[in-house]
Amino acid sequence: MPSPFAPHLTEIKVRGYHLDLYGHVNNARYLEFLEEARWGLTETHGSIQAFSEAGLAFVIVNININYRRAALMGEVLVIETALKKLGSRSGVIHQRVMLKGSDTVIADADVTFVLFDTAKGTAISMDEAARELFATVPVWSAEA
Template identity: 55%
Template sequence: MNNHTEIKVRGYHLDLYGHVNNARYLEFIEEARWALFEEHLGTLASKGYSFFVVNINISYKSPATLGDTIAIDSCITRFGSKSCTLKQTMTKNGSETPVVEADVTFVIAGPEGRALPVEGDIRDMLEPFAA
């Protein structure tokens, strides 16, 4: 399952050059992750699990500007023993041209704050979001 989030570019997202500031793209992909976890994985929090980003590799491909609606698609591309990688691709709505591509490595931690193995019910909850 691929999770899809849309965000409209507003004036406060822009830098002096009239396009979205690089730091805002990190906020946009974070918003898409929150949407994914709130909408589909809310039971993680109810079981005392936490989601922690441990690494982000991001490539800026083309600018987004005022009034653009950007679409962010998110899917898991790698399951490790204690971490997973979420691929997040941002495009302008109606276009196949990438704006941003990011690989976000995350862990699921238990109440004590340590990364848990990606197995059992954790793996079962994440599996539908695999590419």
């Protein structure tokens, strides 16, 4: 897997429709921001076609998110996304939402996923062939 640490980056500008009645990004919107960044990671470092050809789906089973600071109208957020862990039955992608141009953390999340065999209708173990699908995905550095 790639080294040194270089997460996939996604920029999102906070728009009015992202805000709640308190004038900051609604907590549920962060899940959409994180999903957008994971799609970007997959498009850049993976292949939805390869998953489809293998009869696999990438399924989110848990998201643990920490909200650190409110994001406000007009701010530009940078979402860092990388693989944190690849276990025998699941994996974890770590994502960090930063205020662009600063070291301010807006939110961070660990997103647990499984590979789902679409023909069998069940999650599968991460065998060598499944692990190969993640060979080019950036890995989260312990120092990050």
